[in-house]
Amino acid sequence: MESNPDSPDGLPLISELSDSPPLPTIFTDVNVVPEHEKNQLLQSILNLEGEIADLRLKHKLWNEKRREALNKILDIKGSIRVFCRVRPFLEIDRRRIREPISTGSEKIVVKSGGTRKEFEFDKVFAQEVSQGDVFVEVEPILRSALDGNNVCVLAYGQTSTGKTFTMDGTNEQPGIIPRALKELFHQASSEGESLTFSMSMSEVYMGSLKDLLAARPTYRAYEPVTRCNLNIQTDPKGSVEIEGLTEVQILDYAKARWWYNRGRRARSTSWTSVNETSSRSHCLTRITIFRHGNGSSEAKTEISKLWMVDLGGSERLLKTGASGLTLDEGRAINLSLSALGDVIAALRRKRGHVPYRNSKLTQILKDSLGDGSKVLMLVHVSPCEEDAGETICSLCFAKRARAVESNREQVEDLKKQKEKRVHELEECMREAEEECQKVKDQIQKAEFLLIENKRLHSNADQPLEYEENSPESPKQELKAVTETHHQSDQKATRRIISRSLPRFMTSTVASRERQSASERDIVGKARSLRSTMRSSIQFTASHSISFSDRRFKASLQNSSRKKHVETDNVVVNMTESPKCSGLDTKSTSLTRSKMVTSSDPNLRAKLCRHRRRMSDLI
Numbered sequence: 001m002e003s004n005p006d007s008p009d010g011l012p013l014i015s016e017l018s019d020s021p022p023l024p025t026i027f028t029d030v031n032v033v034p035e036h037e038k039n040q041l042l043q044s045i046l047n048l049e050g051e052i053a054d055l056r057l058k059h060k061l062w063n064e065k066r067r068e069a070l071n072k073i074l075d076i077k078g079s080i081r082v083f084c085r086v087r088p089f090l091e092i093d094r095r096r097i098r099e100p101i102s103t104g105s106e107k108i109v110v111k112s113g114g115t116r117k118e119f120e121f122d123k124v125f126a127q128e129v130s131q132g133d134v135f136v137e138v139e140p141i142l143r144s145a146l147d148g149n150n151v152c153v154l155a156y157g158q159t160s161t162g163k164t165f166t167m168d169g170t171n172e173q174p175g176i177i178p179r180a181l182k183e184l185f186h187q188a189s190s191e192g193e194s195l196t197f198s199m200s201m202s203e204v205y206m207g208s209l210k211d212l213l214a215a216r217p218t219y220r221a222y223e224p225v226t227r228c229n230l231n232i233q234t235d236p237k238g239s240v241e242i243e244g245l246t247e248v249q250i251l252d253y254a255k256a257r258w259w260y261n262r263g264r265r266a267r268s269t270s271w272t273s274v275n276e277t278s279s280r281s282h283c284l285t286r287i288t289i290f291r292h293g294n295g296s297s298e299a300k301t302e303i304s305k306l307w308m309v310d311l312g313g314s315e316r317l318l319k320t321g322a323s324g325l326t327l328d329e330g331r332a333i334n335l336s337l338s339a340l341g342d343v344i345a346a347l348r349r350k351r352g353h354v355p356y357r358n359s360k361l362t363q364i365l366k367d368s369l370g371d372g373s374k375v376l377m378l379v380h381v382s383p384c385e386e387d388a389g390e391t392i393c394s395l396c397f398a399k400r401a402r403a404v405e406s407n408r409e410q411v412e413d414l415k416k417q418k419e420k421r422v423h424e425l426e427e428c429m430r431e432a433e434e435e436c437q438k439v440k441d442q443i444q445k446a447e448f449l450l451i452e453n454k455r456l457h458s459n460a461d462q463p464l465e466y467e468e469n470s471p472e473s474p475k476q477e478l479k480a481v482t483e484t485h486h487q488s489d490q491k492a493t494r495r496i497i498s499r500s501l502p503r504f505m506t507s508t509v510a511s512r513e514r515q516s517a518s519e520r521d522i523v524g525k526a527r528s529l530r531s532t533m534r535s536s537i538q539f540t541a542s543h544s545i546s547f548s549d550r551r552f553k554a555s556l557q558n559s560s561r562k563k564h565v566e567t568d569n570v571v572v573n574m575t576e577s578p579k580c581s582g583l584d585t586k587s588t589s590l591t592r593s594k595m596v597t598s599s600d601p602n603l604r605a606k607l608c609r610h611r612r613r614m615s616d617l618i
């Protein structure tokens with residue numbers, strides 16, 4: 001087909017085309033997403049799903065690598081680790097010029113009555129160390145709980161040495177438990193849906209077990225919780241359960257804090273000569289961690305337990321002058337602490353028999369102290385000279401829990417080797433963590449794209465909603481218009497414009513109908529405006545698109561033949577120009593242009609489609 005020199009774009013004019021054989025008619029509607037695009041969307045959804053599955057697998061592998069490295073580190077460092085924290089002086093304490101306690105990073109020395117005793121621990125926190133610094137050292141063991149190990153964090157020490165302060169803290173200086181809860185939810189949010197938690201709180205008081213989260217009887221709401229002496233059961237796999245213990249699902253940090261505060265308030269405390277609110281029991285907070293395998297229904301859920309235990313204060317009963325109930329409470333605490341010491345020592349020495357049954361406390365913690373579990377004991381001591389005897393007792397207890405090595409030289413050598421290996425593993429773990437993070441980011445991006453594509457795909461399938469004053473569905477409208485077209489202008493030939501123009505720029509049948517009416521009107525007006533040649537009429541979005549149709553240009557040119565009309569610059573303002581009253585400003589096309597700014601979600605879907613088409617141009 002030869003190009004026409006009279007035509008500004010070199011395309012043949014409609015009048016010239018009338019003799020050529022009819023070309024297939026293609027009707028396009030801006031509101032209908034064609035089948036090939038839907039298929040493309042479906043394909044990209046499938047691709048993204050595959051990509052996400054691959055990335056999840058990659059994440060799992062890196063995570064396993066990190067997990068392995070952390071486990072090895074904890075094994076090298078010892079599955080039972082002991083930290084020591086020295087409480088700062090309180091206002092009520094009598095300070096001496098020469099303090100009996102001096103500390104290094106892993107060493108604590110107690111001088112008292114001419115004797116000097118030195119103890120080594122995995123970490124020693126001096127008086128000025130903050131709650132945050134303590135938590136940093138506790139964090140790896142929490143990670144291990146999230147990785148599926150049973151973990152036990154125990155605060156041990158003489159009365160009033162800061163066990164409750166370390167575990168619980170204050171509003172300004174939160175302790176390990178609130179920080180751990182926060183950290184768990186932080187980890188859960190970055191891991192997606194795979195981690196959920198539940199919580200229980202109990203108290204071993206005078207040899208019996210109390211539920212601290214039990215519902216209060218409504219008729220005596222002021223009374224303390226009465227559910228006592230719960231049974232401890234061990235299943236064939238060795239997992240320990242407490243019959244009837246209240247277990248609450250904790251969905252977020254705020255809920256977890258609420259339940260924790262409630263449990264704390266139910267705890268048994270009383271005034272002693274050394275502590276106004278002395279804990280007269282062992283308070284056990286258990287977080288059960290459910291790790292659901294990668295969202296797939298077949299993958300089994302791993303369950304691990306994180307115990308955070310504020311032990312009752314060990315005390316020399318004679319020194320505190322306890323009597324009556326306080327004396328009994330003290331005795332009960334001391335008995336169970338001694339049983340705990342025996343269990344830990346037996347585990348440490350890998351003895352065949354571990355005396356778990358000697359106390360309620362050790363029975364409950366049985367599956368979280370033994371094989372595969374990680375134990376962290378935080379031994380608390382007072383800085384005061386008058387407490388030096390008690391301090392030495394506590395440190396001896398902790399030393400018993402820690403490995404006892406005989407040959408000092410061997411110990412030094414071993415220590416160096418261990419440190420080197422730990423350093424290597426830490427590097428390995430860091431790399432795995434970084435890779436995990438990278439993959440996690442990629443998963444997030446892919447998931448975002450997937451959601452977006454799914455949304456577009458489902459929108460493409462949705463039937464469109466039409467304006468109330470639009471009497472017909474798009475199909476009916478299309479049919480009616482097609483029929484009238486065929487009747488009125490059977491010989492009219494259309495050019496295949498869908499290939500030469502971006503699809504969103506092609507006009508709909510309905511709009512072509514309206515357009516030809518407008519064209520007739522405008523052509524008439526154009527004749528009268530020939531002298532001015534250039535109209536300053538502006539179009540709303542959808543109309544300016546329609547008017548770029550070459551058919552319209554051609555017809556304009558046809559009407560003004562020899563005169564040179566700059567059709568490219570024809571801009572028609574429907575709303576402003578009264579001369580364009582021939583254009584129906586209430587038409588569907590105009591309301592469609594309003595969709596662009598609509599806040600109606602149904603309309604937004606249409607707008608979104610429109611936008612996507614715009615992006616096809618880029």
Ligand SMILES: Nc1ncnc2c1ncn2[C@@H]1O[C@H](COP(=O)(O)OP(=O)(O)OP(=O)(O)O)[C@@H](O)[C@H]1O
Binds near residue numbers: 127163
């Ligand atoms: N690291 C610390 N920094 C500031 N204050 C502390 C610290 N440790 C303990 N205290 C303060 O010492 C007092 C006793 O602490 P806490 O009640 O925690 O001791 P405890 O070992 O739990 O005692 P008990 O066994 O009798 O329950 C509290 O007033 C607490 O605020």
